[in-house]
Amino acid sequence: MIMKYKTVIVDDHPIVISGISGLLSDLENIEIVEKFESGIVLLDYIEDNKVDLILMDIFLPVINGVDLCKTIKQKHPKIVIIGMSSQSERSLVMQFIQNGGNGYILKNASFDEFKECIYKAIDGEIVFSEEVKTIISQPLSEDLERIPGLSRRERDIALLLSQGKSTQEIADDLFLSFLTVQTHRRNILQKYKMKNVAELIAFLLKNNMLN
Amino acid sequence: MIMKYKTVIVDDHPIVISGISGLLSDLENIEIVEKFESGIVLLDYIEDNKVDLILMDIFLPVINGVDLCKTIKQKHPKIVIIGMSSQSERSLVMQFIQNGGNGYILKNASFDEFKECIYKAIDGEIVFSEEVKTIISQPLSEDLERIPGLSRRERDIALLLSQGKSTQEIADDLFLSFLTVQTHRRNILQKYKMKNVAELIAFLLKNNMLN
DNA sequence: GGAACAATACCTGATAAAATGTATTTTTTA
DNA sequence: TAAAAAATACATTTTATCAGGTATTGTTCC
Known part of the structure; x- marks a missing residue:
């Protein structure tokens, strides 16, 4: 008896579900056990049924x-999950992988790509379809846009701000005057045209400018 | 004439540089053109010399x-960069890839792993050594720790806070009373025991709880 | 149908941040 | 070594946040 990987497809477009199941139907060791149009139903399903592989739409x-x-991986880390979408955005792919995804395929990928990605993912690889690889490995200049960096002192202060410290606490930590810290704060906010510290921290973290 | 990939190794441990160059010396189409112990020197070097592949220590x-x-990829997106370190942490690997890295290898990887990763990376794949793959694809429960989530309204408000909006602006945006927004703010801060909005935003972003 | 949670709203005092203007010293770099 | 950038510091006014307590009305889920 051949062991088949029990596979579930989740997509809110029936036409896509049918397309993918057609593509996968001639893969020998893949068995499509269910198709869902919503994530909630899937969550119920995997509580009661064995699933090895999930192909899911991101949107x-x-x-x-x-x-x-993320929710699935918490309870079932062994399930291999491959994300799919029509268009791809760098940060979205990364976020998906960061939350436990085992791979990401663009829906315009060829049958061969699908097949190869699925086999490799089952084998423990982190997989991406061709176009996704290009997007990831050749980041557009906008993704790595040159933003004028923080000076060392500004960075120190921004880091402490992100830890919830007040101006006075930062001054104490760094052995500076309250007024000096106040000036640095202002300079940082002005440099990036941010309205307040909350927006600043969000901006810095999204651009990997802290740590 | 065989085209060889001009390769540079960057590591602050001479012993590691020698080890890796030993490993790579019998790869046919890899030519180690330089070895550096610091990133600054590397940046100068690539301005004046053709480089195809960089193996770099993360620390x-x-x-x-x-x-x-990140700096290299901005100017030279075609250069393939593989990160290396002795121990690996999930978020660090993801951050490296997010900043343009083409792969990540743990230094305890076997020669075969090194070889395979390097060839695949040159070929356009995003590569990880075995142990890294395991770390990424089977996230520890702590990585996906269940933090009590934001309610829908709290999420709306947190998102607007991360955009630098004031309590009054949020109230206007959501057609709520100033006082209601104030209550939600307080509830969110209390839920996660955060001192202020700056710390809150940092926390939420680091845990992928916004977007 | 009742408990638990979520969303809404109000009040107030203390504290902190934001906006604005200025100025000196130190360090880096062209 | 001169110019530029960074770090330091002071003073004040206005505005916003934080922390405390309280309460009503929907929702959602056993």
Whole structure:
């Protein structure tokens, strides 16, 4: 008896579900056991049934693919999850992988790509379809845009701000005057045209400018 | 004439440089053209010399591997960069890839792993050594720790806070009373025991709880 | 149908941050 | 070595946040 990988497809477009199941039907060791149009139903299903592989759309109603992946991986880390979408955005792919995804395929990928990605993913690889690889490995200049960096002192202060410290606490930590810290704060906010510290921290973290 | 990939190794441990160059010396189409112990020197070098592949330690003095990779990729997106370290941490690997890295290898990887990763990376793949793959694809429960989530309204408000909006602006945006927004703010801060909004935003972003 | 949670709203005092203007010293770099 | 950038510091006014307590009305889930 051949062991088949029990596979589930989740996509809110029936036409896509049918397309993918057609593509996968001639893969020998893949057995499509279910097809869902919503993540919530999937969550119920995997509680009661063995699943080895999930192919899921990233843009789903109610619960999005990233959160869905995260939720599943918490309880079932062994399930291999491959994300799919029509268009791809760098940060989205990374977020998906960061939340436990085992790979990411663009829906315009060829049958061969699908096949190869799925086999490799089952084998423990982290897989990406061709176009996704290009997107990831050749980041557009906008992704790595040159933003004028923080000076060393500004960085120190921004880091402490992100830890919830007040101006006075930062001054004490760094053995500076309250007024000096106040000036640095202002300079940082002005440099990036941020309205307040909350927006600043969000900006810095999203651009990997802290740590 | 065989085209060889001009390769540079960057590591602040001479012993590691020698080890890796030993490993790579019998790869046919890899030519080690330089070895550096610091990222700054590397940056100068690539301005004047053709480089195809860089193997770099992540923990470098002065400038760390992630920033170094980012800086290089901005100007030279075609250069393939593989990160290396002795121990691996999930978030660090992801950060490296997010900043343009083409792969990540743990230094305890076998020669075969090194070889395979390097060839695949040159071929356009995003590569990870075995142990890294395991770390990424089977996230520890702590990585996906279940933090009590934000309610829908709290999420709306947190998102607007991360955009630098004030309580009054949020109230206007969501057609709520100023006082209601104030209550939500307080509830969110209390839920995660955060001192202020700056710390909260940092926390939420680091745990992928916004977006 | 009742408990638990979520969303809404109000009040107030203390504290902190933001906006604005200025200025000196030190360090880096062209 | 001169110019530029960074770090330091002071003073004040206005505005916003934080922390405390309280309460009503929907929702959602056993």
